[in-house]
Amino acid sequence: MRSKTFENLAPEKQERVLDTAVEEFAQHGFHQASVNRMVKQLGIAKGSLFKYFGSKEGLFQHVFEHAVDLFKGPLKAARNAEGDTFDRLRLSLMAGLEFVQQHPRLYRIYLKVLFQENVPFREPFLQQVRGYSAKFLRPLLEDGMRRGELRADLDLDMAVFLIDGLFDRLLQSLTVPEVHPALHGLSQGDARQRIDQLMDFIRRALAANNGEQHA
Amino acid sequence: MRSKTFENLAPEKQERVLDTAVEEFAQHGFHQASVNRMVKQLGIAKGSLFKYFGSKEGLFQHVFEHAVDLFKGPLKAARNAEGDTFDRLRLSLMAGLEFVQQHPRLYRIYLKVLFQENVPFREPFLQQVRGYSAKFLRPLLEDGMRRGELRADLDLDMAVFLIDGLFDRLLQSLTVPEVHPALHGLSQGDARQRIDQLMDFIRRALAANNGEQHA
DNA sequence: TTCTATGGTGACCAGGTGGTCACTCTAGAA
DNA sequence: TTCTAGAGTGACCACCTGGTCACCATAGAA
Numbered sequence: 001m002r003s004k005t006f007e008n009l010a011p012e013k014q015e016r017v018l019d020t021a022v023e024e025f026a027q028h029g030f031h032q033a034s035v036n037r038m039v040k041q042l043g044i045a046k047g048s049l050f051k052y053f054g055s056k057e058g059l060f061q062h063v064f065e066h067a068v069d070l071f072k073g074p075l076k077a078a079r080n081a082e083g084d085t086f087d088r089l090r091l092s093l094m095a096g097l098e099f100v101q102q103h104p105r106l107y108r109i110y111l112k113v114l115f116q117e118n119v120p121f122r123e124p125f126l127q128q129v130r131g132y133s134a135k136f137l138r139p140l141l142e143d144g145m146r147r148g149e150l151r152a153d154l155d156l157d158m159a160v161f162l163i164d165g166l167f168d169r170l171l172q173s174l175t176v177p178e179v180h181p182a183l184h185g186l187s188q189g190d191a192r193q194r195i196d197q198l199m200d201f202i203r204r205a206l207a208a209n210n211g212e213q214h215a
Numbered sequence: 216m217r218s219k220t221f222e223n224l225a226p227e228k229q230e231r232v233l234d235t236a237v238e239e240f241a242q243h244g245f246h247q248a249s250v251n252r253m254v255k256q257l258g259i260a261k262g263s264l265f266k267y268f269g270s271k272e273g274l275f276q277h278v279f280e281h282a283v284d285l286f287k288g289p290l291k292a293a294r295n296a297e298g299d300t301f302d303r304l305r306l307s308l309m310a311g312l313e314f315v316q317q318h319p320r321l322y323r324i325y326l327k328v329l330f331q332e333n334v335p336f337r338e339p340f341l342q343q344v345r346g347y348s349a350k351f352l353r354p355l356l357e358d359g360m361r362r363g364e365l366r367a368d369l370d371l372d373m374a375v376f377l378i379d380g381l382f383d384r385l386l387q388s389l390t391v392p393e394v395h396p397a398l399h400g401l402s403q404g405d406a407r408q409r410i411d412q413l414m415d416f417i418r419r420a421l422a423a424n425n426g427e428q429h430a
Numbered sequence: 431t432t433c434t435a436t437g438g439t440g441a442c443c444a445g446g447t448g449g450t451c452a453c454t455c456t457a458g459a460a
Numbered sequence: 461t462t463c464t465a466g467a468g469t470g471a472c473c474a475c476c477t478g479g480t481c482a483c484c485a486t487a488g489a490a
Contacts, residue, residue: 005467029331031247035448045469047450056448114393115326116244126393157397158412164395165384166377173376178329178341180379182372197373205416220437250478260439262480271478 006052017042017052021063026105029112030060030119057120064121067106068128074099079136085144086207090199092136093167097191100171107175133164144206151208159206166198221267232257232267236278241320244327245275245334272335279336282321283343289314294351300359301422305414307351308382312406315386322390348379365421374421381413 006014020041024033035056039046053059074095081091100107110129113119141159144150150159173183174191183194221229235256239248250271254261268274289310296306315322325344328334356374359365365374388398389406398409 008467027332032333034446036446046448047470048468050449051467111330115330115391117242118247123393130393155412158409158416161384161388161395161398162381162413162416165381169376169380169384176330178338178345180376183376194373197370198377201373201377201420204420223437249476251476261478262440263438265479266437 003052003054009052017049018063018066021059022066022105022109025060025063026108026112029109029116030056031116033060035059061121063109064125067103067109068125070103070106071099071129075132075136085140085147085149086199086203088140089163089202090195092140093170093195093199096167096171097174097195100175104175107171111172111176133160137164148208150206154206162205163202166202170194170198218267218269224267232264233278233281236274237281237320237324240275240278241323241327244324244331245271246331250274276336278324279340282318282324283340285318285321286314286344290347290351300355300362300364301414301418303355304378304417305410307355308385308410308414311382311386312389312410315390319390322386326387326391348375352379359421363423366423369421377420378417381417385409385413 006017009017020038024038024041028034033056035046035049039049042049049059053062075092078088078092078095081088083091110125113122113125116122137160138156141150141154141156141163145152145154145156169179170183173180174186177184186194221232224232235253239253239256243249248271250261250264254264257264264274268277290307293303293307293310296303298306328337328340331337352375353371356365356369356371356378360367360369360371384394385398388395389401392399401409
């Protein structure tokens, strides 16, 4: 529980606390993160942090709510975009790219939570983040089928799996060097080129007319 | 360092120790795994375990070497397979599926290591496992291009990324419920159907003739 | 019957953990 | 000039961690 005390703090102090917590959780995950280390880094007493958030879990929850808030923004912009299905898919991937580039630490926290059991708030946290494919990707693809831009025999579950998986994997590769070393640390321009190549794959796999309308 | 003492033990005891360690590391990852818990589960004294492996790291290394050994087997079988490029890709995915179904805990350890920094032996461990795409996938695709089964304008890096990513993601979905809930806990038959659908996607995206030779 | 080599033991250690709480300090109200 | 509300403090707590080591048990050699 975030107490009133924390909200009364000067905004810049709130930010400093949040920033330090994000850094610590991104580096070490929930269990290995150390409250002592954070407090030392911040130069405040341990008691203060516990007055603010009640517990380590409370602090983590605050970080998590902050992350979900930041994540909602780019998503809305992509949802209302114009263009055909593939243009809109591309835009949503670009939105993901931008989020990961601006908040790499939050994305790293997400990945750690995903593959680590016993993390508090894991289920609700993942459910909210994954609302992405449920509330956004799927309707977009359904719409694409209605418009005849996608193959009529497409299995929707698998199409969602394909796109969601490839998008996530691309962002992972850009964030975690070991996932796919060749794709790590690309420049802005190179990253865009990779996105174009990826969209070309997806078009060939899903489009109604073998994806050759762009020749 | 695994000491001579451990190798002198009765094989069934060695197996029991290994099995317990695999379970603990799969559930909790390296840092959260507890030597005390393992020792309690095994019903032996803590000192014994340290006589065998010297340290928690030593025990982890033993588990890791065991995992790499098991992983090498199915890979060799897939490498020498007959058929066209897509048949061989399919076989290698089937090999991966079989490995994950027989050793889900080892795959969970791999995923935890991949997304957790500060784990001992992380780099050499991942390097060995990822030799998969370097030494197997890439030559297979190069061969496919020489044979003219793949589009001539294909970017090899991206093709490797695509296949590696989709294969890994499918196995992840089958292992970790939260990755893609719709694909978790499938029966043997359903899993094969998903593999066929996935291969269809890949064929459409990569094949020289728009992947329609199977009509 | 000694001696020795080897597996097995668990109380003990230093150090880190999340969490507590009686206390101080200070700005502003009365 | 008092009084008070609330931010800030850090020594302290119980607990858990990986790791140690003096000691014990026993099988087989001498």
